[in-house]
Amino acid sequence: MSILMSQIVNGLILGSLIGLIALGYTMVYGIIQLINFAHGEVFMVGAYGAVGTATFVLPTAVTTQWWFLLPIMIVIGALVSMVVAILMERFAYRPLRNAPRLAPLITALGVSVALQEAVRVFYPEATAAIPFPSIFIPGALVLPIGDGVPIQYSGILIVVVALVLAFALNTFVEQTRLGRAMRATAQDRDVARLMGINPDRVIVLTFALGGALAGVAGVLYGNFYNFINIDMGFQNGIFAFTAAVLGGIGNIRGAVVGGLAIGLIKSLAGQYLPGGGAYDYVWIFVVLIAVLVFRPQGFFGETERVRA
Amino acid sequence: MTRRRTVAAAAILAGALALTACGTNRQEAPGTGAGGASCDTSKGTLVIGMVAPLSGGLSALGLGMRNSADLAVKQANESCAVPGYQLVFQAEDDQATPQVAGQAATKLASDDNVVGVVGTLNSSTAQTVQPILAGKSIVQVSPANTGPSLTRGEDPTGAPKRQFESYFRVSTTDLVQGPFAANYLVQKAGKKNIAVIDDGKTYGVGLANEFAKQAEKLGANIVARERVGEKDTDFNPVITKIRPLNPDAVYYGGEYPVAGPLSRQLAGQGLDIPLMGGDGIVDAKFVELGGREGDLATNVGAPTESLPSAAKFVADYKAANYPEPYSAYGAFAYDSTNVIIQALKTALAGGDYNPETTRPAIVKAVQDIKLDGAGGPISFDEYGDTTNKLLTVYTVKNGEFTPIETGTFEG
Numbered sequence: 001m002s003i004l005m006s007q008i009v010n011g012l013i014l015g016s017l018i019g020l021i022a023l024g025y026t027m028v029y030g031i032i033q034l035i036n037f038a039h040g041e042v043f044m045v046g047a048y049g050a051v052g053t054a055t056f057v058l059p060t061a062v063t064t065q066w067w068f069l070l071p072i073m074i075v076i077g078a079l080v081s082m083v084v085a086i087l088m089e090r091f092a093y094r095p096l097r098n099a100p101r102l103a104p105l106i107t108a109l110g111v112s113v114a115l116q117e118a119v120r121v122f123y124p125e126a127t128a129a130i131p132f133p134s135i136f137i138p139g140a141l142v143l144p145i146g147d148g149v150p151i152q153y154s155g156i157l158i159v160v161v162a163l164v165l166a167f168a169l170n171t172f173v174e175q176t177r178l179g180r181a182m183r184a185t186a187q188d189r190d191v192a193r194l195m196g197i198n199p200d201r202v203i204v205l206t207f208a209l210g211g212a213l214a215g216v217a218g219v220l221y222g223n224f225y226n227f228i229n230i231d232m233g234f235q236n237g238i239f240a241f242t243a244a245v246l247g248g249i250g251n252i253r254g255a256v257v258g259g260l261a262i263g264l265i266k267s268l269a270g271q272y273l274p275g276g277g278a279y280d281y282v283w284i285f286v287v288l289i290a291v292l293v294f295r296p297q298g299f300f301g302e303t304e305r306v307r308a
Numbered sequence: 309m310t311r312r313r314t315v316a317a318a319a320i321l322a323g324a325l326a327l328t329a330c331g332t333n334r335q336e337a338p339g340t341g342a343g344g345a346s347c348d349t350s351k352g353t354l355v356i357g358m359v360a361p362l363s364g365g366l367s368a369l370g371l372g373m374r375n376s377a378d379l380a381v382k383q384a385n386e387s388c389a390v391p392g393y394q395l396v397f398q399a400e401d402d403q404a405t406p407q408v409a410g411q412a413a414t415k416l417a418s419d420d421n422v423v424g425v426v427g428t429l430n431s432s433t434a435q436t437v438q439p440i441l442a443g444k445s446i447v448q449v450s451p452a453n454t455g456p457s458l459t460r461g462e463d464p465t466g467a468p469k470r471q472f473e474s475y476f477r478v479s480t481t482d483l484v485q486g487p488f489a490a491n492y493l494v495q496k497a498g499k500k501n502i503a504v505i506d507d508g509k510t511y512g513v514g515l516a517n518e519f520a521k522q523a524e525k526l527g528a529n530i531v532a533r534e535r536v537g538e539k540d541t542d543f544n545p546v547i548t549k550i551r552p553l554n555p556d557a558v559y560y561g562g563e564y565p566v567a568g569p570l571s572r573q574l575a576g577q578g579l580d581i582p583l584m585g586g587d588g589i590v591d592a593k594f595v596e597l598g599g600r601e602g603d604l605a606t607n608v609g610a611p612t613e614s615l616p617s618a619a620k621f622v623a624d625y626k627a628a629n630y631p632e633p634y635s636a637y638g639a640f641a642y643d644s645t646n647v648i649i650q651a652l653k654t655a656l657a658g659g660d661y662n663p664e665t666t667r668p669a670i671v672k673a674v675q676d677i678k679l680d681g682a683g684g685p686i687s688f689d690e691y692g693d694t695t696n697k698l699l700t701v702y703t704v705k706n707g708e709f710t711p712i713e714t715g716t717f718e719g
Contacts, residue, residue: 003552006577010544120363127363129565131596140578147552150578225541226572227597229365229565235539270545277546278508278535 002146007267013155013224015263016162020217021240022247022255023169024085024210030250031186031206032097034104038088038111039214040237042081046215047228048119048126049080054133066135070223073135077219078212084115085211089204112234120230129229132222154224161220165213166256172209173252182206186250242288248301257299261287347388351660354393356381356648357416358641359409359427359437362401365565368593370429372635373451374399376621377426379628380645390653393661397645398422402433409433413440420663422446423670424648426641431455431511434475442472445667447674449647450477451640454485454587454608455510456518459691468691474671476692478640478647478683479608480699482511485586486518486561488699488717489606493557493584494526497604503532503555505546505570507562515586516561523559531555536566543570547577557581563588564597572598590636595707603704609683610698611711612639621682643681647674 021043028036050073054063063069092111096104120126136157140150173179184192185202193199221236222228243262247254262284269283270276291298358377361370381397384390400412409428416422417440424447428434434453441448456464461471464483493499502523506516520530531553534546543566550558558574560567560583567589574583584604594603612618618639625634625642634642651673655666679686684696697716702709 006548007545010548014542127367128365128593129597152576225569227569231539267545271549276534
């Protein structure tokens with residue numbers, strides 16, 4: 001019993017993180033039908049930006065107090081990722097706005113490689129993994145079930161932040177004027193323009209929001225695992241992309257549910273299915289394929305179609 | 309019009325991608341300069357190659373190997389060790405990936421002036437490099453490969469069979485290292501319930517298997533046998549799985565990019581038990597990435613700092629001001645390079661350099677070599693393995709790997 005509970009906890013933590021990244025994939029796809037493969041790299045750059053600031057910029061007086069440093073790092077991570085996402089949209093995707101869909105897709109792959117190499121070359125010692133400053137409360141909350149179910153405090157932080165941000169984003173898109181503009185642009189860019197919406201600004205806003213969420217995820221990732229490396233964007237980007245597809249790409253709730261589903265599949269498959277931890281990735285994609293065979297639009301794909 | 313522009317943009321992008329791809333796996337060490345200005349170099353230049361991870365997760369080890377080999381070549385040039393020739397050192401990055409290592413080896417093998425190659429670090433990359441170099445009779449001396457099958461074939465204990473005449477290594481194999489670790493962990497540290505985890509690579513699996521075999525022989529229980537992905541970062545599911553089995557130690561077959569975070573996540577889940585690993589985790593990065601006080605490791609050879617024979621190497625390395633530390637394999641990389649240089653000298657006694665005849669002569673000279681290296685005396689047995697079976701157990705103390713005991717494994 002306590003094993004099952006522990007594995008569910010493991011799955012929820014990883015799943016929340018993936019869900020947070022998946023939001024960026026799903027929003028960008030919803031609005032311009034682009035699979036932004038560079039989004040994983042935006043997540044990675046945010047983590048590097050935050051760690052770089054903590055290591056090289058902030059005075060030590062600041063870096064010794066976690067309740068002070070962690071919020072600063074989260075904000076910086078979000079800002080760095082947001083700026084990178086905005087620049088990426090402005091210089092890589094906007095010139096290709098009316099090009100065939102394959103062109104921005106290939107561009108996204110190019111941007112991904114470029115960002116990864118840029119960090120590898122320009123960040124000091126980025127060729128190997130970099131330790132994340134241990135700033136948060138160490139240790140775990142142990143639930144008294146069976147042998148005890150440990151939940152690390154940094155893991156609780158991930159789940160809480162991810163759910164709050166996803167909820168806030170959902171409210172923003174559904175209840176504000178800007179959110180309505182986003183939905184309108186997603187439905188039909190030309191008609192939205194006729195209604196007085198500037199689609200370019202709405203698209204930039206989408207990239208900025210997705211980027212900021214990825215940046216937050218990057219810092220939380222570092223805080224949980226205590227290190228960051230340049231591969232983290234690729235690895236988690238693939239998971240997040242899968243989560244977005246599983247949940248129904250273009251759908252905000254779907255991204256979160258998809259992320260949680262992937263986290264749970266990974267941890268439970270490692271425990272209970274043949275092959276154990278060595279095959280947990282395989283099971284994620286087995287489930288993805290199985291879902292897509294019966295529900296090609298994903299879990300939530302049909303109830304709220306945002307496709308143009 | 310737009311369409312044409314798109315196509316052009318795509319083409320430029322594809323080109324840029326191809327360039328970055330090339331850019332990352334070619335990283336030549338700065339040439340060894342005219343160190344031997346006063347020597348006779350009238351007969352041309354000869355190249356000593358290296359294949360090692362100069363970028364990526366294992367670069368801390370690879371860069372230490374590169375610098376140490378570079379030092380050996382510089383010193384050879386300064387002392388005119390090979391009369392008539394200037395030696396050049398050329399290091400190729402393998403990114404710890406077999407496929408990239410293959411490209412690097414092919415690049416070196418296509419150069420007629422390459423007289424020998426130092427490397428690789430990983431046993432998995434060695435598997436692709438071996439046949440490529442052997443095809444051209446280029447001698448390969450590895451300072452770090454520990455996979456038994458590289459020298460002794462599919463069945464290293466039952467029916468050992470030499471794999472490549474041109475392959476040698478100065479490091480001890482996992483046939484010795486795994487059991488040596490088991491002896492320490494079971495007999496000296498008194499651990500009875502051990503969880504064994506590996507990363508699925510040639511090195512990790514081999515080491516973990518040899519460890520488990522000996523630990524069981526000594527009466528310990530192997531309570532779990534798990535595998536994690538080499539690129540994975542989240543080990544909580546595996547830890548949750550082994551936690552109810554109450555292990556009192558974890559043995560990990562693999563390298564520090566996984567071992568460090570794994571050790572930290574063990575503690576995060578309340579499992580305050582030591583993690584033990586092989587030579588692949590002995591690096592300062594292990595502690596930075598989460599290795600804890602009391603974690604254990606074995607490494608081939610004796611600690612570089614403690615060996616009188618290594619004192620000169622350590623001093624020279626410091627004097628040369630390399631930006632990176634010599635790391636776990638520095639002394640062995642230095643020795644491997646000197647093995648090739650000395651064999652080259654012996655081979656050239658028979659006449660001027662000619663790839664057809666000199667290369668096989670170098671291979672033969674390495675087989676018969678007797679050398680006092682920085683890491684201890686060097687000679688090779690009939691499989692190409694070192695006859696020096698010295699190993700050391702280390703533990704993390706005050707954030708650094710500190711040697712506990714050095715010894716040889718006896719059955």
